Amino acid sequence: EVQLVESGGGLVQPGGSLRLSCAASGFTFSNYDMFWVRQGPGKGLEWVSTIGTSGSTFYPDTVKGRFTIARENAKSSLSLQMNSLTAGDTAVYYCARKLLRRGWYLDLWGRGTLVTVSS
Amino acid sequence: QSALTQPPSVSGSPGQSVTISCTGSSNDIGSYNYVCWYQQYPGKVPKLMIYDVTQRPSGVPDRFSGSKSGVTASLTISGLQAEDEADYYCCAHSNDYSLMFGGGTKLTV
Secondary structure, eight states: OOEEEEEOOEEEOTTOOEEEEEEEESSOGGGSOEEEEEEOTTOOEEEEEEEOTTOOEEOOTTTTTTEEEEEEGGGTEEEEEEOSOOGGGOEEEEEEEEOSSSSOOEEEEOOOEEEEEOO | OOSBBOOSEEEOOTTOOEEEEEEOOTTTTTTOOOEEEEEEOTTSOOEEEEBTTTBOOTTOOTTEEEEEETTEEEEEEOSOOGGGOEEEEEEEEOTTSOEEEBOOEEEEO
């Protein structure tokens, strides 16, 4: 079955760190650009990071310098290291796969993992 | 505040058509055809409904159509059905490697 499964979410104090993981299966992981997208409680979607097949990484200013995306093709695994967390980072974090064509379109999403930043 | 502006809510009756707008700028929607739409039911993951402004992925009903004029993209749903009641998000990106989403529109049927 083609799927993405996130893990690693939980409760963390402000200023703390957390590492999310995403296990891919059912497709050739190394062929795809991968994304993290988050959704705050009752809020909309927000792009968090992108990693290309070559390992190039991209971030919005809101997380640049605090979050690091990485991939391990041999294990079909994606990760997101999150440091200096604030309450604003509280959200469900989705791992997503980019469609195999030009354009940043996400055709496969995991079910998400909840990150709560609170004291 | 989202870089792409959508109305918070729209509504329509079964069988009618509704259009959801998504306003960007000359730096994104106005200059590139990298526009998409996602459908999301409460508690569920987003589903890609439209990409490249007008293209539908396999399996998406042709009741869903996309268009663009200037800096505004639109999603039109014709022949509304109860199952279309969901949140809809537009997306866009340019060549500066940043992805933007609209704030989302809640469709009530």
